[in-house]
Amino acid sequence: MSENSAVFKIGELAKKVGSTVETLRFYETKGLLQSHSRSAAGYRLYNDSHLTQLSFILQAKKVGFSLKEIKYLLGLNLAKEAHTCEEVKTYTGEKIAEIDAKIRDLQSIRGSLHQMYEACCGGTEKATHCSILHTLAASDLSTELGARQ
Amino acid sequence: MSENSAVFKIGELAKKVGSTVETLRFYETKGLLQSHSRSAAGYRLYNDSHLTQLSFILQAKKVGFSLKEIKYLLGLNLAKEAHTCEEVKTYTGEKIAEIDAKIRDLQSIRGSLHQMYEACCGGTEKATHCSILHTLAASDLSTELGARQ
DNA sequence: ATTGACCCTAAAGTAAGCTATAGGGTTTAT
DNA sequence: ATAAACCCTATAGCTTACTTTAGGGTCAAT
Ligand SMILES: [Zn+2]
Ligand SMILES: [Zn+2]
Ligand SMILES: [Zn+2]
Ligand SMILES: [Zn+2]
Numbered sequence: 001m002s003e004n005s006a007v008f009k010i011g012e013l014a015k016k017v018g019s020t021v022e023t024l025r026f027y028e029t030k031g032l033l034q035s036h037s038r039s040a041a042g043y044r045l046y047n048d049s050h051l052t053q054l055s056f057i058l059q060a061k062k063v064g065f066s067l068k069e070i071k072y073l074l075g076l077n078l079a080k081e082a083h084t085c086e087e088v089k090t091y092t093g094e095k096i097a098e099i100d101a102k103i104r105d106l107q108s109i110r111g112s113l114h115q116m117y118e119a120c121c122g123g124t125e126k127a128t129h130c131s132i133l134h135t136l137a138a139s140d141l142s143t144e145l146g147a148r149q
Numbered sequence: 150m151s152e153n154s155a156v157f158k159i160g161e162l163a164k165k166v167g168s169t170v171e172t173l174r175f176y177e178t179k180g181l182l183q184s185h186s187r188s189a190a191g192y193r194l195y196n197d198s199h200l201t202q203l204s205f206i207l208q209a210k211k212v213g214f215s216l217k218e219i220k221y222l223l224g225l226n227l228a229k230e231a232h233t234c235e236e237v238k239t240y241t242g243e244k245i246a247e248i249d250a251k252i253r254d255l256q257s258i259r260g261s262l263h264q265m266y267e268a269c270c271g272g273t274e275k276a277t278h279c280s281i282l283h284t285l286a287a288s289d290l291s292t293e294l295g296a297r298q
Numbered sequence: 299a300t301t302g303a304c305c306c307t308a309a310a311g312t313a314a315g316c317t318a319t320a321g322g323g324t325t326t327a328t
Numbered sequence: 329a330t331a332a333a334c335c336c337t338a339t340a341g342c343t344t345a346c347t348t349t350a351g352g353g354t355c356a357a358t
């Protein structure tokens with residue numbers, strides 16, 4: 001009906017999302033992105049819903065979900081009958097908590113790095129006096145290590 | 150002079166940071182944590198500065214720095230003469246930018262997940278009507294998430 | 299003097315997530 | 329009709345970050 005019913009081959013799908021043919025075939029072996037129809041020649045055929053799902057996979061991956069976790073998320077959707085809202089909500093809550101913990105950790109080291117960054121003069125002289133390196137240094141460890149090399 | 154000059158063996162160090170002996174020896178092969186002295190029997194000996202450095206390694210790892218990146222950071226410190234404040238500050242700035250990007254990505258998917266979480270009833274019936282699953286399957290989410298790439 | 303908890307090295311194995319290679323069919327354009 | 333640009337399967341190889349195995353020494357306590 002609409003131009004939404006477009007069908008494309010694996011190379012086109014890969015290009016659309018900035019991935020590679022090999023990676024998409026790899027995801028298929030992992031059960032993440034199944035093409036359910038093939039051309040007469042045996043070529044995998046995809047549509048917009050595959051594109052949607054693939055975008056989700058890539059975004060989730062980008063923020064630290066493993067392929068296993070992504071498969072679980074997608075799997076919930078494919079077997080709705082076998083799960084309850086409670087189960088889905090609990091899993092989602094756990095993931096949110098994990099993300100929150102990760103954000104906190106990142107903000108913590110971000111704060112440390114930023115503090116170091118602000119303190120450094122950024123000049124072009126030797127870094128022997130660099131406050132960043134002094135902060136990173138573990139007291140006399142560097143001397144000990146330097147002596148060995 | 151002080152009781153800060155305590156010396157400990159690999160098992161004690163591992164325990165202090167909640168890691169394992171094998172991991173610490175592995176870090177040594179990767180040049181991340183060198184023990185500078187050995188006991189008569191050939192046991193690795195560590196002190197508080199090793200503990201400091203190891204804590205830094207683990208914290209950096211926890212927030213997504215690779216061992217290679219951590220080695221570079223530590224390496225700057227061991228070869229101060231060969232670097233400038235400018236170089237160190239630039240590298241640090243890049244890392245901060247990377248962390249900021251990662252935080253933004255996490256907050257983005259966090260927002261999506263939270264929205265789904267709030268909308269789900271969390272009941273014990275079949276998840277066929279679950280709004281989370283419906284949202285995951287919808288093109289809305291993937292479009293929204295994918296749009297940031 | 300023997301037991302158990304440590305320590306050592308060297309090397310192989312594991313898991314995740316791809317990436318590359320080999321060998322071959324298909325489509326498209328000239 | 330032939331060559332480039334695709335597609336296919338199967339399998340091997342790579343990187344990261346460990347973990348395990350094998351075969352031994354060392355140390356403190358009984
Ligand atoms: Zn400076
Ligand atoms: Zn500096
Ligand atoms: Zn519900
Ligand atoms: Zn629900």
